[in-house]
Amino acid sequence: MTNTEKNSNPVIAVYGASGHTGGYALRELQRRGLTPILVGRNEARLRAAAAAAGLPDAEIRLADLDDPAALTAAFAEVDVVISTLPAYVTFGEPVLAAAIAAGAHYTDTSGEQLFLKRAFDEYGPRAEAAGVTVLGGITNSNLPGDLLGHLAARQVSAPAEIVMSLVTRGEGGGSRGSAETVLAGLDWFRAGGWHYEDGELRTGPIDRHTLMTFPSDAEPTAVAKFQQPPVLTIPRHTEVSFVAGVVEAEMLSQLSGFTPDVLDSLPEPGTDLRYELVLDASGADGTAVRGVLTGPDAYRDTAIMAVEAAARLAAGGLTPGALAPAEAFDPAEFLNSLAVHGITWRIDAAVRSGGQ
Template structure:
C-alpha cells in the first residue's frame, strides 16, 4: 500500500452515513491514512460502534438529522471535506450537500443517480462558488472512472467523439439492500434509460445506438440497452463529443426493472464479497476509429469508498476551483487513476 502523505493527517473528513456498508469502507480508509474523522448521523451509539470497528477511537461523533439544516451545518463546521454516503440521493441527498456548502466544507458523495447529479450541477454550483468550496458529486466505481476515461479516450480519436459507457460485472454476486432502494427510488427513470447526450443537448428515449457490446475478455457480444449512466451528464462538460450514452447488459436491466418494495425487503443488507467489475468506455472518432478505456476493480462498494476518500483528500487540499465540478474538471484524470493502483484498481487504454 502507499504510505500516508504527511499532510493528510492535518485534514479532517466528515462522513454522513458512516454506519452502512460503504461507510465501513470509508472509515477503514480514513483510519489507514491517519485522517481526522467526524461521524455525523442520527444514532450516536451506532456511529461510535462503527468508529470502534474501524479503529477510529478518536473520531468525533456529532448527531444531526437530515431534516435539521442548522444542526447539519454545525456538525460539518470544522471539516475540510464532507463525504455523503446515503441510499436514494434523489430523495435524501440535498440536505447533506446544502449543509456542507453552508459550513464551508468541500463536498463529495457516492451517488449513482443521474437525476441527483443533474440537480447538483444545475442548482448548487453558484452556491458552492459563493462559499468558496468545491462540489464533486457521483464518486462511484462507475461514475468516476467513466468520467475520467471519457476525458482520456475522447482525446485519442478524431473529434467530435461518440462515447459509450458501460459497467460489466465479472462476478455473480449481489448488491446491498441500500443499492436496491436507490434503484427503486428512481425506478421509472431507470426503466426509461434516462438521459443521453446528442448534438449539444440531453435527450430522453429508451433506444440506444448500440444494441450489443463485446466486453473485455469476451469473444461473444452481449446484448445491451440504454441505462442512465451519470457520466453522460459530465463528459460533455469537458470533452468535444457529439454523442454520449450509457448502456448495461439487458440481463441486469431485466432484474432491476423487476424490483418491488416487497422484493427489496427480502434482499440481504450487505453485498456479496466478490463484486469484481470492468468499467468500459468506448470512444468512436469521426474517422471510424475506436479507442477503449477500461478500469478494472475488485469490489464495487469498497472501490467506490476508496475513490471517495481520494477525492475528499484532494478537495481538502483546497487547490481546486470552487463550484460544482465533474471529476475530470477537478482532478488530473491519469494521475487520479494512477493513485488507485495500490488497491488493485487498474486502468488501461486500448487502441486497436
C-alpha cells in the same frame, strides 16, 4: 486557513458512515491515518461503525436530515464532507446544502443522474459563492467513466462518440443501499435516463450500441440504455457528439419486477464483487479506442475513490463550484493513484460493438 489553501491535517466528516460503503470509507480514512467526524442521527450505530473501522475515539455529531441548522452546525470547521447515503434523490440534498452552508468542500457516492444534475444546476452556484468545491457522483463507475471518457476521446477525431457500461464479473450481489437507490428513482432507471446527443440531454431510446463485446468475451452481449452520470459530466470538458450508458439487457429487464418488498429479503453483499468499467470512444474518421478499468470490489473501490477525492479537495487549489472529476483532477494521474488498491486501467484498440 481558508478552504482554498493547502491543508496537511484535514478535518473530514462522513455522513452515512454506518452503511456498507460508509464503513469502507471509514477504514480507508483510518488506513491514511485520518480520524473523521461521524455525523448522523443514531449515536449507537455510529459508534459501532467507528469501532469496527478501528476508530474508537472518533468524534460523533448527531444531526437529522430534516434539521438544516443541526446539519450545518455538525459540519462547522470541517474541511470536507463525504456523503455515503443511499437514494440521493430522496435523502441527498440536505447534506449537500449544509456542507455548503458550513463552508466545507463536498463529495459523495451518488449514482443518480437526477441528483447530480441538481448538484450542478442548483448547488453549483451556491458552492461557487461560498468558495467551496462540490464533486458529486464519485463511484467505481462514475469517476472512471468521466476520467476515461476524457482520455479516450482525445485519442480519436473530435467530436467523439462514447458509450460505457459497468460489467459485473463477480458473484456477489448488491447492497440494500443500492436497492434503495434504484427504488427511489425506479421509473428513471427503467427508462434509461438521459443520454447526450448533438449538444443536449435527451430521454427516450437510443438507435445504436445495442450490442457490446466485453473484454475476454467471445460473443457480443445485448445491452440497453441505462442512466449513467458521466453522460452529464463528460460533455463539460470533452468535445463529444454522443454519450450514453448501457447495461446488459437481461439485467435491466430484472427491474420490471422490482418492488419495495425486495429490501426485506436482501442479504449483505457477497465477497466477490469484481467489475469492469468499459468505455468505447469512436471518431468520425473511424478511429476507435477502448478504456477499461478493473477493480476487485465495487463498494470498497467506490469508498476509496471518494476518500481520495476528499483528500485532494482538502489539499485546496480547486476551482469553487460544482466540478466534474476531469475538471478537478489530472485524469491519468488520479487513475494511476488507485493502483495500490488493485484498481487498474488501460486504453487500447476498441472492439467494435455489433450495434453501431
